[in-house]
Amino acid sequence: MAYLGPRGTYGEQAARAFASRYNDSSIDLIPCPSISEVYSHPADFVVLPLENTLQGGVVETLDNLLSILLTPPSESSRDAHTRRRKIVMDLALPIRHCLVAKKGTKLEDIRWIRSHEQALGQSAQFLSRHLPAASLQPYPSTARAAVSLLSEADSSGRGAALCSKAIMSLYPAELEVLFEGTQAIENNFTRFLLLQRDTHAPPPTPTSSHNSHPTHFYALRNASLLAPVLSVVKPIEIHSRPCPPNPNPHISNGHKDEGEGLFPTWYLVEISSVAQGEEDNDDGMRSLDGVVCLGSTAGRMTPEELAVL
Ligand SMILES: O=C(O)C(=O)C[C@]1(C(=O)O)C=C[C@@H](O)C=C1
Structure with missing residues (x-):
């Protein structure tokens, strides 16, 4: 199972x-250096952060999920295993960031702060109030930012990282927590998706809160597809991202003739299956040209289930 390490x-x-x-x-847990490398890893399972209470969609995840719109069905290279993967589960993880620094560092000495851009954004109020002069340095993950402090040549401790307290169980002798709970609100969650290859692996066992109303994810190539989709299903959420420049002019990215001009956009639509006639609706969605099914969440884990792990 590949995850962002x-x-x-x-x-x-x-x-x-x-x-x-x-x-x-x-099941082995395999750390990867970036979200894009998690997505393209050939593991049977990959774990991706989708969205956060405070900061919204995780753009690197959205761009990777939507990149399927550029992959022709016959693709045999890097993208073959990503095409065969489907979303099977989700969970909402409570997110509580700590300001962590090398042992002995004082808050007033901190000149720069590293973290994943999501964590920096979630802690913007704390940073502007307590460390207004510190420069912000985006890192590929919160833990990578924390680990980078250890190899910092500057031993006077002028830098800090925002990350989970979990890092302290790995480096108790080297790091210390200067502040707990830097995110703007207590009820801060990041939703993670599990994608599973459709071969080999068995399906997940249902959670105790087994979701009797799974939700379904679709990638849409352009805005004109929103109208037919929204007329047949109940949308739960719609994320939009700029359509990337087309690397392969032989494959349409869906925008040449759409008249969207300067701002071509792709959409990730999540729909509920509680709508009446859901089976028909799902079939209707799949048959639309420019719509790709990305999978369904079968059961969401509750905070209580997460707490006992
Ligand atoms: O950097 C990490 O620790 C991650 O797991 C990534 C990530 C994200 O991409 O949103 C996950 C949860 C937090 O919102 C901050 C960062």
Whole structure:
């Protein structure tokens, strides 16, 4: 199971929780250096952060999920295994950031702060109030930012990281927590998705809160597809992202003739299956040209289930 590493990330916590849903103790957790490398990893399972209470969609995840719109069905290279993967589960992980620094560092000495851009954004109010002069340095993950402090040549401790307290169990002798709870609100969650290859692996065992109303995810190539889709289903959420420049002019990115001019956009639409006649609706969605099904969440883990892991 591939996740955004190194050890100590929120992604690792999500991966452990997802792995516990499988009656298979042989699932290895594989840390990857970036969200894009998680997405393209050939593992049977990958774990991706989708959205956060305070900061909204995780753009690197959205761009990777939507990149399927550029992949022709016959693709045989890097994208073959990503095409065969489907979303099977989600969870909402409580997110509580700590300001962490090398032991002995004082708050007033801190000149720069590293973290994943999501964590920096979620802590913007704290940073402007307590560390207004510090420069912000985006890192590929919260734990990578914390680990980078250890190899910092500057031993006077002028830098800090925002990350999960979990990092302290890995580096108790080197790091210390200067402040707990830097995010703007207590009820801060990041939703993670589990994608599973449609071969080999068994399905997850249902959670105790087994979701009798799964939700379904679709990638849409342009805005004109929103109208037919929204006329047949109940949308729960719609994320939009700029359509990337087309790397392969032989494959349409869906925008040449759409008249969207300067701002071509792709959409990730999540729909509920509680709408009447859901089966028909789902078939209707799949048959639309420019719509790709990305999978369904079968059961969401509750905070209580996460707490006992
Ligand atoms: O950097 C991490 O620890 C991650 O797991 C990534 C990530 C994200 O991409 O949103 C996950 C949860 C938090 O919102 C901050 C960062």
